[in-house]
Amino acid sequence: MSYNYELLIIGAGSGGLAAAKRAAAYDINVAVVEKESLGGTCVNRGCIPKKLMVYAADFALQDQLATSYGWSECQRQINWSQFLSKVHHHIDKLNQSYLQTLEEAGIDPIFVIGDCTNRIPLTPVAIAEGQAVVDTAIGNQPQSVNYDSVPSAVFTRPEAATVGMTQSKALQKFGDSVRCYRTEFKPMLYSLSEQDEKVMIKLIAEGENQRIVGAQMVGEHAADIIQTLAVAIRQGVNKQELNATICIHPTIGEEVLTLE
Structure with missing residues (x-):
């Protein structure tokens, strides 16, 4: 044959x-x-x-x-x-x-x-x-894959996820123009519990306009929140634009938009 x-x-x-x-x-x-x-x-x-x-x-x-x-x-x-x-x-x-x-x-x-x-x-x-x-x-439509802002996650409990640059990589590339925003809090789901569960969110920004170049999160819904941030990072969204976005309350995701 x-x-x-x-x-x-x-x-x-x-x-x-x-x-x-x-x-x-x-x-x-x-x-x-x-x-x-x-x-x-x-x-x-x-x-x-x-x-x-x-x-x-x-x-x-x-x-x-x-x-x-x-x-x-x-x-x-x-x-x-x-x-x-x-x-x-x-x-x-x-x-x-x-x-x-x-x-x-x-x-x-x-x-x-x-x-x-x-x-x-x-x-x-x-x-x-x-x-x-x-x-x-085959299609005569040349395409390339952008590997710069690929989100990834570890599906443990709690979840961990990341996209873009880490703080150390951002400092290596941009130096003193890098600024990091970080928060740690107890999620509402555990507000009635004595369990010491935490959520950690970190944003890395650079330059005068504070363009977001990386984000990391450990906690509930980390994978879903971080992969949504991947769109913002690819589009060059800055910290001020995130803060100007009206959030949904009460959610874990709102902490990203109100992070100071």
Whole structure:
């Protein structure tokens, strides 16, 4: 059997799948090379199962906090076999969805081993890179990926997230024009509890107009808040513009907009 393809994609992880689907939109013959399950590390061993496990752990944390709000104590145990079975079932459904999507797009899978990425090891970055490659090579629309303000998070409890420059990197690049704004407080969720839970938010600004070049946060909703700030940083928003924005009260996010 002969195979005639205009594009061969090695690896069906996040980047490979994004490139394949983008290439199919250009109406060319595409093949995806992958020995293991579709979706790569993110779907099968990383992002998805990791976040599901964090969600499972949250129920135990909520039980500890519930008594502070008047709920009676209860003793619950997790059935790990049942939980892991559900996780694997969910991942299998995702893989089936990928197979169906590739077939509907006219993309033929060839089962071989493949993995070749060495930039920022994050799923959204891989997706952006895959799309940029296809747009440049096939669509005649040259694209590049901006790696300067890529947000990232650690899905522990509490969450931690960052985007842009850290304080030390900003000082190295801009020197004495850097100014840091930092706050630490107890989130409202724990206001009735004796638990000493904290949220930390830090903004790094530079220059006379105090352009925001970085942000870090540890605490509840850190990932969602920081990835929203990524848009502001890419657009060159300054500290005064953040402070002039009317916030939603009471929220953790308002602390970013009122930080002094």
